[in-house]
Amino acid sequence: MKKEKPSSTAAYVAALRALYTALPEPYRIAPDPLARELVPFPLGLPADLVARAPWAAAAVHHGLGLVTMGLSHYVPLRTRAIDDALRDAVAHGAEQLVVLGAGLDNRALRLDELRGVRAFEVDYPSTQRDKVARLDAVVPVPVPRAKSLVRVPVDFETDRLDQSLLAHGFDPAVRTFWIWEGVVVYLTREAISGTLAVVDALSAPGSRIAVTYSPPRMVMGWALPFARRALDAVGEPFRTPLSPDELDALLRAAGLTRLSDESSVDWAARYWSGLGTSRAIERLAVAEKR
Template sequence: MKSATTASRTAVLVCQGRAVADMWDDVGPFSDPTAARLLLDDERVAVDLASDDAPPPGWGLRMEWEMLRATAEVIVPRTVAIDDAVRERVSDQVVILGAGLDGRAWRMTELAGSDVFEVDHPASQQAKRSRAEGMTPAARDVRFVPVDFGRDRLDEALVAQGHRTDGPTTWVWEGVVPYLDRTDVEATMRVIDDLSAPGSRLIVNYQAPSTSAALGRLVMGAMTTLSRRPNPLAGEPTRSTWTAEAMRELLETHGFTVARDDDLLALAVESGRPVRQRRSLANGRVVVADLS
């Protein structure tokens, strides 16, 4: 059973990546001062280590240093792209699906007139609420929506927390789709369709098919085992990848029109920051779609 502060390994890794990037000087418009505050002390130690350009001695520490810096590099363009899409069309309802340790409700001043609905597994939300204690939201309100997808209905859970269908919603679906099979993705899209009023916006981060990405996960697993470090992706295998065409078809089936669909590598190159994680960036995508 998870303790009050135990978040998923993936959520912690992503949050650590944001915290590392927040300490870099050449990340353009990226900023996330909430990331470090949502981490526990031992998790911040790894962040401090990874923020140093010089790798640490020892195989285990070097592995963690490499992993966090690689995560940070991928997180920067992904976060900026999603933040920009949220700012372009601010709704008074923002739903974050699979919120993990997301800090937008606490850092985005543009959400001052928005109610943010954070959807996640009950155990993960317990950890999030404990870690966020004492932090003042930038959003008008933060509403935690616990959903165990094996038992609970997403639509009923959102409505129970006050989500309305008489006005537009901004949906943020980041870092979740790869861990869902296609049936689950399509089921979630049906709920988004049912609960979205005209003017709603959907922002989806997904992975394109890639043999090298699958091999990279296997290599990471082997290297973390050799270094006697926990693999943050263990237990969360990639279950679905999507071509841009297949994702567009899915969204259009539910009435959404794609405004843009960018790969993270192109976004990273545009920022002017040196790019090392070309394969990981090229496989990640962010699509923005609107409901007329």
């Protein structure tokens, strides 16, 4: 991350959510109407174009999926898979939500199921400042659907996540759902295990975490060197790919029990019945504190 610059990757994934909000069903699987308003120019233009040409939806969906080697598919798919895991956790008594590395995530502003849930968005300070400025410019200013929404600036590499959350009103006695979507690949192994240790220490029994990660051999095949160079250029180098076994070891070392582990191919089969990616670019593990 660059100290004074907001995350570029946060803007890219939000642009994909904006695009998939503008596309009609069955492509539209996790609508986020605010995404279009938050993404910087010119990343919102594809969403504007498909909104005017819904007849091009299939071509846009399949063409972009081909060109990006499935990357454009896995972002809306993982967002929907995590939305469903969050809904399930709330149905099972979660009363707090912590979004780690929130970027332009709008769950606290878009999900009615969170009306009884206190939400915390944790992010790198410059990314968070940029998001708040973008939200302030939206008219009318969006109101959280969550019971409350508190933003907590934290650098996972250098700051004390536990102290910051507690100082912002986090209650370790109530059941929490933690989301870590599209973040661990950009962190060092030390920051990943340190953050998981905090998740364990601050989690009441029955709390869960949904964490996405990129296994080494799945990451975009021959396109990986190009992706790496692009990420280096924006100051968000691709740091830590993890195999399912490595992630499981990190979860277990932190006292968390894995409940499920799926890839983008599984999500495509579930949400797009064959219309989506056949590339397992990213995985989502859900784990629980017993």
